[in-house]
Amino acid sequence: MSNIKGFLYVTLGVLGLLLVQFWFQQSALTTTVKAQPPHHIEQSELSPINKNGLVSIENDTIKVTIDSIGGKVVKTELKSFYRTIKQKEFVELFGFGKTFQYFALSGYQGDEALKFSITKQTKDVLEISAKQDNMVHVKRFDFSDTPYTIKQTNSLRNESFNKKDVRSYTALLSMHESAEDTSAKKFHPGEIQSNNGGWLAIPTYAGASYFTEDKPFTKLTYAEIQKGFQPKKIVGGWFALQTRYFLNAWIPYANSTNTLQAFWDDGNGVSTSKMVLQMIGPSISVNPDQQIETIQQLYSGPEIEDILHSITPGLDLTIDYGWLWLLSHWMFWLMEQFHTVVQNWGITIILITALIKVVFYSMSEKAYISGLKMKKIQPRIKNIQEKFKDDPDSKNKAILEIYQKEKINPVGGCLPLFIQLPFLVALYWVLIESVQLRHASFLWIPDLASYDPLYILPVTLGLGMFLQQKMTPTALDPAQEKAMLVVPFMMTFLFSRFPSGLALYMLTNAFLTALQQWFFSKKYNK
Secondary structure (H helix, E strand, O other), rough: OOOOHHHHHHHHHHHHHHHHHHHHHHHHOOOOOOOOOOOOOOOOOOOOOOOOHHEEEEOOEEEEEOEEEOEEEEEEEEEEEEOOOOOOOEOOOEEOOOOOEEEEEEEEOOOOOEEEEEEEEOOOOEEEEEEEOOEEEEEEEEEEOOOOOEEEEEEEEOOOOOOOOOOEEEEEEEEEEEOOOOOOOOOOOOOOOOOOOOOOOOOOOOOEEEOOOOOOOEEEEEHHHHHHHOOOEEEEOOEEEEEOOOEEEEEEEOOEOOOEEEEEEEEHHHHHHEEEEEEEEEOOEEEEOOOOEEEEEEEEEEEEHHHHHHHHOOOOOOOOOOHHEEEEHHHHHHHHHHHHHHHOHHHHHHHHHHHHHHHHHHHHHHHHHHHHHHHHHEEEEEEHHHHHHOHHHHHHHHHHHHHHHHHOOOOOHHHHEEEHHHHHHHHHHHHHHOHHOOOOEEEOEEOOOOOOOOOHHHOOOOOOOOHHHHOOOOOOOOOHHHHHHHHHHHHHHHOOOOOHHHHHHHHHHHHHHHHHHHHHHHHHHH
């Protein structure tokens, strides 16, 4: 069997694995009993945002906009990430518009609609307060030492003569107003964005997730929320809404006990739909003249493993590397080491490809020798096939004896290709999920995580595979060899819409393989 034919099987296997994983992501629904939370955000329609009541704080990594009504975070802008490669607008994770609102809220029950006044403001610190029924609410916003992380301190002081029972809350609220389908399958927490990844684009996970002591990372799809989510008690932990490359997450105080709740309101036929993911604290009795306080962190930023791991356990698992998470993790770690030296992700991909070829050099050499032996015994195989054409058992026995006598493994030529299959799949997920490669340019390619706009890489890949095919020893007859000529064209077509970084990997691999085949031919064809 030729290496090219094996390569075709491997590529089809990659596509099969990716499609199976995509199917599981889309169909992984659980049936639960619909439960109404004891407390949820009362807002049921898009309310106008008074821009005069907005105030901002910022540091080197993020700008945060807070609404004086309720003291909610209504916009976050990431200063190191742009919406498009034109680099005109920053990425906004929380935000609002005419047809959508996506906010983060934290405080004590009943303060969502209060009008807060500024009591302290600097460039990176904001403190606001409000009073209702002799209960003084104070919210303080500042920044953690961790990038993209806001620390919010909520305090409540009872200035009445009576004991009051209250609950704390942290919530992520998303609302959409649209006449179009806003079902779970098409839901996006912020501004609706079109999918321009091409016909071969397989999306990474986008949805809710949370931490429990038993399981550090659990996915909660929008479809599960829509069906009904059973509340869960969680000590510490976190909960998040994540998209490709970015996420928003609330991290309560480490030892606090809260109830995770999620619910979906489709508006009962009205155009406004709402999704809420929140944690509610236990009921607390606040005596007269007593003050209570909660501290929580809000992360609104990119999915960068080192940053997420430093905030709280399990948050780094939101980086969706698919089934081969561990292999992808170590592959990206190696890529980061190369990138530290060369400072270019395109060159990094070339170097990681070369490293993989070096690791599998010995196995590739054995596969080449196996191919030569297979080609050498083909006349004897054909004689046996003609001699025992009416006796399959005798034919197979005779062929097996030749393999044993010549010490040939009939599938030895394909083994290196199949062993490299997990690395190919792992690299695919690294390229489409690692935010570091988003908008990373290389030569004429503006974004290695997207397809080559000029199609130079896939076309060159097809030519390189054609060259490799001509240099690889094969046991196929002339008719089969001609049929295999379609493989380079098929690969060009398939990789025309894969991430250009993956096409660069395949092109580099094809070039190094052709170079390797040339070296082997000089060494063994004497």
